[in-house]
Amino acid sequence: MNAQGMVIVGAGEAGARAALTLRSLGWTGAITLVGDESRPPYERPPLSKRHLVAEEELPPSVIADDRTLRDSGIERIGGEAAVRIDRENHLVELAGGRKLPYERLLLATGARPRQLSAEGTGAGELLYLRRFEDAERLRGRLRPRARAVIIGGGFIGLETAASAAARGCAVTLLEAAPRLLTRGVPQAIAERVERLHRQAGVEVRLGAAVAAIDRAGDALAIRLADGTELAADVALAGIGAVPETALAASCGLELDNGVKADARLATSDPDIYAAGDCCSFPHPLYGGRRIRLEAWRNAKDQGAHAAAAMLGSDEPYAVLPWFWSDQYDQTLLVAGLAEPSDTVVLRDLGEAGRLYFHLGADGRLSAVSGMGPSEAIAKPFRQAELLAEKRAAPPAEQLADPRIKLKTWLSE
Amino acid sequence: MSDPIWVEVCDAEDIEEEDVVRFDYGDRTFAVYRTDKGDYYATDGYCTHEKFHLSNGLVMGSVIECPKHNGRFDIPTGAAKRAPVCVDLTTYPVKLDADKVYIRIPS
Numbered sequence A: 001m002n003a004q005g006m007v008i009v010g011a012g013e014a015g016a017r018a019a020l021t022l023r024s025l026g027w028t029g030a031i032t033l034v035g036d037e038s039r040p041p042y043e044r045p046p047l048s049k050r051h052l053v054a055e056e057e058l059p060p061s062v063i064a065d066d067r068t069l070r071d072s073g074i075e076r077i078g079g080e081a082a083v084r085i086d087r088e089n090h091l092v093e094l095a096g097g098r099k100l101p102y103e104r105l106l107l108a109t110g111a112r113p114r115q116l117s118a119e120g121t122g123a124g125e126l127l128y129l130r131r132f133e134d135a136e137r138l139r140g141r142l143r144p145r146a147r148a149v150i151i152g153g154g155f156i157g158l159e160t161a162a163s164a165a166a167r168g169c170a171v172t173l174l175e176a177a178p179r180l181l182t183r184g185v186p187q188a189i190a191e192r193v194e195r196l197h198r199q200a201g202v203e204v205r206l207g208a209a210v211a212a213i214d215r216a217g218d219a220l221a222i223r224l225a226d227g228t229e230l231a232a233d234v235a236l237a238g239i240g241a242v243p244e245t246a247l248a249a250s251c252g253l254e255l256d257n258g259v260k261a262d263a264r265l266a267t268s269d270p271d272i273y274a275a276g277d278c279c280s281f282p283h284p285l286y287g288g289r290r291i292r293l294e295a296w297r298n299a300k301d302q303g304a305h306a307a308a309a310m311l312g313s314d315e316p317y318a319v320l321p322w323f324w325s326d327q328y329d330q331t332l333l334v335a336g337l338a339e340p341s342d343t344v345v346l347r348d349l350g351e352a353g354r355l356y357f358h359l360g361a362d363g364r365l366s367a368v369s370g371m372g373p374s375e376a377i378a379k380p381f382r383q384a385e386l387l388a389e390k391r392a393a394p395p396a397e398q399l400a401d402p403r404i405k406l407k408t409w410l411s412e
Numbered sequence B: 001m002s003d004p005i006w007v008e009v010c011d012a013e014d015i016e017e018e019d020v021v022r023f024d025y026g027d028r029t030f031a032v033y034r035t036d037k038g039d040y041y042a043t044d045g046y047c048t049h050e051k052f053h054l055s056n057g058l059v060m061g062s063v064i065e066c067p068k069h070n071g072r073f074d075i076p077t078g079a080a081k082r083a084p085v086c087v088d089l090t091t092y093p094v095k096l097d098a099d100k101v102y103i104r105i106p107s
């Protein structure tokens, strides 16, 4: 069984964790980690945070350097894409022609930034943020007093706006919807985030759709649907991500908002698995609802989970979705899947921030979200998250009372 | 560097069972723990993943979980236990004397 080895396509968070986990779970055969980026696997979350704020280039936060990989007997092929999968003969073909035989294959291909469609001669000048090189290019352009226009009021756009403001840029943030953070965050948090940005001097424009982007000398002229024109020395679009499914599609694997995986993370081919941003899966904590996450912890945990599944584990992946975002000195956190129909209960922690408990129709916690100073909000949020993980059903009026310790319900 | 010295941290009762406190000394910061078994330990105060105070984390038995990205360390040995942390924490000797907690730090 060890003859062919395990092959992982995509050397990001999920791929790297899967490779290391395969080894730590006792797989003794070959492990090959193929990635089209040339550097060793690194963490993406800092790219919109400390990398952009820094005056100088910072080295990437490496997940596993080549020595660690070598010590674990993992072969890394960098800077080369996998271009074809021959399912019948269990072969992955690389761009350079090499064919890797696999016993089991993991697709951990991630996602790429959604491209903004706008008219004009400057649309091609828009920057996007996904890779280390993208962050470096952007960082170089965030000079003091530079006019920075950020398109998209989601996490990437907001973090980039915060970083640009910290660098002394004149920042305008455009969001087409009537509010920020339209996905998975209660209105109350979205409003606090908006206030935070305005206080930092960011001009936030809601309901602002981009119509055209033209070159104007060294700058860009960004025209909005209402006719307003904005000048930008640097412009970034953060309008979501598209799962990277080309390879899966080309070999006929089922797709459904990404590579379609089952509860164990197997695809429609039992020898091919998927993990991270590229795949959708049914979540057992939410009645088997099919979801796809773009979140760091999910990628890390699914990478490890898929490794176990590749070695024969039948466990379903049932980790509570979890996301954080740092903006200025504040951290915003969401755990679980909030429904618009949930009752939202606020627990005001004063200086330490605010927690929002999302109670479903059955009175159980479906999600929690929170926002506060980074160091202060972390621990209370973690306790709240553990309650949501248990799907606990504490009475709403007690949840709202910060004098009652969250630990009370944890030990029940 | 001169010899390590014992420094008083707090009263033994000031740390609840299964809890951790932050202790700053000069320009350094430490995390001082009491485990579920009632034993006291000390480690560096910052997580080895990013600069985040472990004293804001949760103690679970004899494990500390960093609240920032939920990396975990074994408290007695400082060993990194769960991703994303991969570098161990430095540990420091602890003693109890007349119901006070002391840690020994290189001065």
Ligand SMILES: Cc1cc2nc3c(=O)[nH]c(=O)nc-3n(C[C@H](O)[C@H](O)[C@H](O)COP(=O)(O)OP(=O)(O)OC[C@H]3O[C@@H](n4cnc5c(N)ncnc54)[C@H](O)[C@@H]3O)c2cc1C
Residues within 6 Å of the ligand: A009, A010, A011, A012, A013, A014, A015, A034, A035, A036, A037, A043, A044, A045, A046, A047, A048, A080, A081, A082, A083, A108, A109, A110, A111, A129, A130, A131, A156, A244, A247, A275, A276, A277, A278, A293, A294, A295, A296, A297, A299, A322, A323, A324, A325, A326
């Ligand atoms: C700027 C930024 C900030 C973020 N901040 C946060 C945050 O604060 N909190 C949070 O929870 N999450 C955050 N995220 C999301 C998190 O980083 C992702 O969810 C995570 O990286 C997904 O991991 P992955 O392994 O699925 O995909 P990726 O990390 O994208 O890795 C996939 C890899 O596969 C490669 N690849 C694709 N196709 C092929 C092929 N055919 N052959 C070879 N290689 C291929 C890609 O080039 C890439 O290197 C952020 C993301 C970005 C971009």
Ligand code: FES
Residues within 6 Å of the ligand: B047, B048, B049, B050, B051, B052, B066, B067, B068, B069, B070, B071, B084, B085
């Ligand atoms: S800072 Fe501790 S796990 Fe990241």
